[in-house]
Amino acid sequence: xxxxxxxxxxxxxxxxxxxxxxxxxxxxxxxxxxxxxxxxxxxxxxxxxxxxxxxxxxxxxxxxxxxxxxxxxxxxxxxxxxxxxxxxxxxxxxxxxxxxxxxxxxxxxxxxxxxxxxxxxxxxxxxxxxxxxxxxxxxxxxxxxxxxxxxxxxxxxxxxxxxxxxxxxxxxxxxxxxxxxxxxxxxxxxxxxxxxxxxxxxxxxxxxxxxxxxxxxxxxxxxxxxxxxxxxxxxxxxxxxxxxxxxxxxxxxxxxxxxxxxxxxxxxxxxxxxxxxxxxxxxxxxxxxxxxxxxxxxxxxxxxxxxxxxxxxxx
Amino acid sequence: xxxxxxxxxxxxxxxxxxxxxxxxxxxxxxxxxxxxxxxxxxxxxxxxxxxxxxxxxxxxxxxxxxxxxxxxxxxxxxxxxxxxxxxxxxxxxxxxxxxxxxxxxxxxxxxxxxxxxxxxxxxxxxxxxxxxxxxxxxxxxxxxxxxxxxxxxxxxxxxxxxxxxxxxxxxxxxxxxxxxxxxxxxxxxxxxxxxxxxxxxxxxxxxxxxxxxxxxxxxxxxxxxxxxxxxxxxxxxxxxxxxxxxxxxxxxxxxxxxxxxxxxxxxx
Amino acid sequence: xxxxxxxxxxxxxxxxxxxxxxxxxxxxxxxxxxxxxxxxxxxxxxxxxxxxxxxxxxxxxxxxxxxxxxxxxxxxxxxxxxxxxxxxxxxxxxxxxxxxxxxxxxxxxxxxxxxxxxxxxxxxxxxxxxxxxxxxxxxxxxxxxxxxxxxxxxxxxxxxxxxxxxxxxxxxxxxxxxxxxxxxxxxxxxxxxxxxxxxxxxxxxxxxxxxxxxxxxxxxxxxxxxxxxxxxxxxxxxxxxxxxxxxxxxxxxxxxxxxxxxxxxxxxxxxxxxxxxxxxxxxxxxxxxxxxxxxxxxxxxxxxxxxxxxxxxxxxxxxxxxxxxxxxxxxxxxxxxxxxxxxxxxxxxxxxxxxxxxxxxxxxxxx
Numbered sequence: 001x002x003x004x005x006x007x008x009x010x011x012x013x014x015x016x017x018x019x020x021x022x023x024x025x026x027x028x029x030x031x032x033x034x035x036x037x038x039x040x041x042x043x044x045x046x047x048x049x050x051x052x053x054x055x056x057x058x059x060x061x062x063x064x065x066x067x068x069x070x071x072x073x074x075x076x077x078x079x080x081x082x083x084x085x086x087x088x089x090x091x092x093x094x095x096x097x098x099x100x101x102x103x104x105x106x107x108x109x110x111x112x113x114x115x116x117x118x119x120x121x122x123x124x125x126x127x128x129x130x131x132x133x134x135x136x137x138x139x140x141x142x143x144x145x146x147x148x149x150x151x152x153x154x155x156x157x158x159x160x161x162x163x164x165x166x167x168x169x170x171x172x173x174x175x176x177x178x179x180x181x182x183x184x185x186x187x188x189x190x191x192x193x194x195x196x197x198x199x200x201x202x203x204x205x206x207x208x209x210x211x212x213x214x215x216x217x218x219x220x221x222x223x224x225x226x227x228x229x230x231x232x233x234x235x236x237x238x239x240x241x242x243x244x245x246x247x248x249x250x251x252x253x254x255x256x257x258x259x260x261x262x263x264x265x266x267x268x269x270x271x272x273x274x275x276x277x278x279x280x281x282x283x284x285x286x287x288x289x290x291x292x293x294x295x296x297x298x299x300x301x302x303x304x305x306x307x308x309x310x311x312x313x314x315x
Numbered sequence: 316x317x318x319x320x321x322x323x324x325x326x327x328x329x330x331x332x333x334x335x336x337x338x339x340x341x342x343x344x345x346x347x348x349x350x351x352x353x354x355x356x357x358x359x360x361x362x363x364x365x366x367x368x369x370x371x372x373x374x375x376x377x378x379x380x381x382x383x384x385x386x387x388x389x390x391x392x393x394x395x396x397x398x399x400x401x402x403x404x405x406x407x408x409x410x411x412x413x414x415x416x417x418x419x420x421x422x423x424x425x426x427x428x429x430x431x432x433x434x435x436x437x438x439x440x441x442x443x444x445x446x447x448x449x450x451x452x453x454x455x456x457x458x459x460x461x462x463x464x465x466x467x468x469x470x471x472x473x474x475x476x477x478x479x480x481x482x483x484x485x486x487x488x489x490x491x492x493x494x495x496x497x498x499x500x501x502x503x504x505x506x507x508x509x510x511x512x513x514x515x516x517x518x519x520x521x522x523x524x525x526x527x528x529x530x531x532x533x534x535x536x537x538x539x540x541x542x543x544x545x546x547x548x549x550x551x552x553x554x555x556x557x558x559x560x561x562x563x564x565x566x567x568x569x570x571x572x573x574x575x576x577x578x579x580x581x582x583x
Numbered sequence: 584x585x586x587x588x589x590x591x592x593x594x595x596x597x598x599x600x601x602x603x604x605x606x607x608x609x610x611x612x613x614x615x616x617x618x619x620x621x622x623x624x625x626x627x628x629x630x631x632x633x634x635x636x637x638x639x640x641x642x643x644x645x646x647x648x649x650x651x652x653x654x655x656x657x658x659x660x661x662x663x664x665x666x667x668x669x670x671x672x673x674x675x676x677x678x679x680x681x682x683x684x685x686x687x688x689x690x691x692x693x694x695x696x697x698x699x700x701x702x703x704x705x706x707x708x709x710x711x712x713x714x715x716x717x718x719x720x721x722x723x724x725x726x727x728x729x730x731x732x733x734x735x736x737x738x739x740x741x742x743x744x745x746x747x748x749x750x751x752x753x754x755x756x757x758x759x760x761x762x763x764x765x766x767x768x769x770x771x772x773x774x775x776x777x778x779x780x781x782x783x784x785x786x787x788x789x790x791x792x793x794x795x796x797x798x799x800x801x802x803x804x805x806x807x808x809x810x811x812x813x814x815x816x817x818x819x820x821x822x823x824x825x826x827x828x829x830x831x832x833x834x835x836x837x838x839x840x841x842x843x844x845x846x847x848x849x850x851x852x853x854x855x856x857x858x859x860x861x862x863x864x865x866x867x868x869x870x871x872x873x874x875x876x877x878x879x880x881x882x883x884x885x886x887x888x889x890x891x892x893x894x895x896x897x898x899x900x901x902x903x904x905x906x907x908x909x910x911x912x913x914x915x916x917x918x919x920x921x922x923x924x925x926x927x928x929x930x931x932x933x934x935x936x937x938x939x940x941x942x943x944x945x946x947x948x949x950x
């Protein structure tokens with residue numbers, strides 16, 4: 001407890017804190033920071049056959065690259081096949097754009113549909129029942145993701161629940177084509193991440209001092225304009241948290257393109273898998289992964305910046 | 316903004332959230348290999364098949380090993396980090412906690428691939444152990460978040476009081492701190508267990524082909540005739556995770572009641 | 584209040600404490616006697632709680648010495664010190680019963696379980712909570728928590744009991760009751776009590792001696808009466824009660840008496856022997872007096888000592904008392920006076936001319 005001067009840093013409170021956190025921090029450094037750094041490094045190295053050659057190059061990102069192969073006779077590297085860098089390859093770019101707009105759609109849909117629910121639970125549910133509502137909202141989220149995604153497949157497939165129901169009721173004659181579409185992917189993902197959007201918005205709404213709303217109405221606003229001028233701005237931090245929490249995992253989602261897209265509409269995560277494993281091009285795979293991280297980082301920073309400016313503007 | 320509209324919207328939304336889970340048991344008991352209406356008849360055959368599949372037993376065993384170890388290790392790491400972050404001020408705490416919490420905001424695929432590439436290049440053979448490593452990485456931020464709030468609701472003067480009454484740092488920890496954060500620890504373990512047992516990407520890429528529950532299910536989905544089995548299995552899993560969650564919530568609330576803190580809502 | 588002959592229990596020798604660049608304690612020198620009820624009084628942030636926590640061992644000191652019962656506490660951790668503390672938040676362990684809380688510190692006590700239980704029972708009885716032992720701690724009221732905290736600390740028979748703003752969380756009635764109970768308890772057990780408070784009234788009521796602290800320094804250390812009657816600085820005078828300050832000019836100064844000229848009061852002699860330690864001087868100074876030492880003189884009432892003329896500029900009616908601001912003739916700033924509302928005495932209106940009776944003996948001089 002006591003820290004008379006002269007005993008030095010290593011017995012101070014700061015040192016105790018560092019000792020305590022060191023196992024966790026070390027774990028994160030070894031298994032997270034180091035692998036990410038390696039990925040970054042690989043993305044500027046040269047692809048070899050079942051190996052990566054530490055020769056610096058930027059063509060994994062832009063331009064045309066050549067894989068190298070060890071020539072058994074000479075012991076030197078010779079050119080193998082060529083491939084396009086991540087930003088030059090139309091296939092990679094298509095997948096990147098698809099991932100981006102799918103996750104933007106998903107995020108927008110999730111947050112917009114979630115907001116009224118969060119508002120309802122925060123403002124219209126009596127306090128003793130709030131926990132129950134939150135519990136009900138979170139339950140579906142904690143059940144097997146693979147099964148939940150697959151259930152959407154069951155619902156929308158050609159002979160699935162929706163089509164069979166509609167046809168047996170005589171509403172349609174031909175099965176609707178819903179499976180293997182981007183719309184189906186958006187619905188599935190929006191469903192999967194719904195609780196992630198509701199909770200942060202709910203938390204932000206809960207923090208709003210209820211007398212502010214009365215003040216708004218006291219100063220001549222209607223219920224609706226009070227919502228627009230007081231509630232909505234004050235809950236913006238929750239909305240932005242929700243956006244980030246939904247956006248980040250959806251852009252890297254792997255299961256949904258597989259199960260709902262039927263492998264026919266791959267996204268960027270599937271591309272990373274293919275390059276890293278099947279195609280054994282870790283240099284290009286790393287470049288794609290780093291690019292995806294850059295996109296995620298850029299979007300996150302944009303929103304964090306918006307949030308900060310928004311908060312500043314409110315002060 | 317009047318209540319009935321909002322309430323009916325919220326109820327509809329809940330229905331949307333629950334549709335897949337509610338359909339699950341319907342087809343789990345339906346006597347047909349295709350999931351379509353109208354229903355054919357009641358059967359428990361699929362449950363029988365689930366229980367008699369030796370591959371499932373193996374996958375379940377693996378999943379329990381992985382999720383069990385993950386919840387223990389992630390919670391231990393979480394306790395250390397949460398205690399350090401809530402109780403001590405030290406240089407670099409912000410960046411270290413940022414790094415520890417980073418997996419929450421990184422696409423899992425990228426983490427899994429980065430980890431895989433490093434493990435392969437330094438020659439670590441893939442096994443259940445490497446899956447556990449990856450799962451611990453993903454679960455630790457959740458454990459830290461839960462435990463941070465548990466440690467934060469702890470009044471620092473309780474510790475000082477224990478020392479004032481003659482206890483040393485270690486006895487203070489197990490006489491006062493541990494009992495008070497125990498509900499947080501249990502709830503962190505349950506959450507980590509649930510995440511780990513559901514985890515697919517890590518299990519798929521960081522393992523050496525042993526099936527876990529999630530990868531087993533994913534594999535079965537390729538064969539349409541196995542779909543009803545999966546529905547039955549899914550029904551069981553839903554029941555188990557609801558049970559686990561209810562327990563976690565129970566302990567979380569008891570913890571709050573014990574330390575006299577205010578209930579601030581859900582798990583996140 | 585003849586504590587001077589008692590042995591010393593706590594001694595601070597030039598104690599300094601830094602938090603980074605912030606100088607929280609700036610050379611504290613003081614002694615606290617055995618069996619004394621000692622208070623550390625000051626506004627928030629003055630260092631009083633920090634000083635208390637250096638006794639308990641929760642704060643290390645940057646330089647200087649803290650002695651408890653003659654022993655240097657430098658390398659003695661909190662759990663080995665002969666002091667116990669009642670925390671501001673009471674720090675009652677929420678997962679234990681009242682009994683377990685009170686007996687918490689007896690874990691290493693070699694006595695038998697029955698004897699320990701008896702000790703717990705006695706401690707609970709002492710604080711008026713007999714029969715509450717089996718209750719769960721978080722079901723207690725604020726006042727009851729306070730008592731549990733007291734019993735838990737006193738059961739260990741510490742040499743010093745430290746109390747960190749123990750009454751601040753209680754409402755007024757219970758607070759006043761607890762003040763009296765604490766005084767009684769202290770007399771019974773004879774243990775040295777060190778109390779931290781920001782409430783001057785509480786300090787005056789309870790303490791044998793009070794150290795008034797500002798910005799990491801002890802501004803004055805005296806018994807309550809001296810502190811009230813002869814504050815050493817304007818800051819102390821202002822913090823404890825109310826005081827009227829008037830500018831004055833020193834005409835002459837000799838033999839512990841100063842001849843001064845003050846607007847509104849005229850020429851007067853102030854006894855400064857007990858009060859001012861610095862070298863005598865001439866020129867401008869400030870004199871002060873407490874509101875209750877001056878009085879309004881009603882029709883025909885003669886002054887006991889001196890009197891001046893003035894005009895009522897503000898009246899605040901309090902029921903049992905009336906506070907008047909009176910602007911004396913030849914003086915710019917109004918003086919405040921408090922008058923008891925004895926039966927038959929009128930309450931004056933603003934603007935009324937009035938006579939003010941005062942006494943040079945009540946005057947204090949500040950440099």
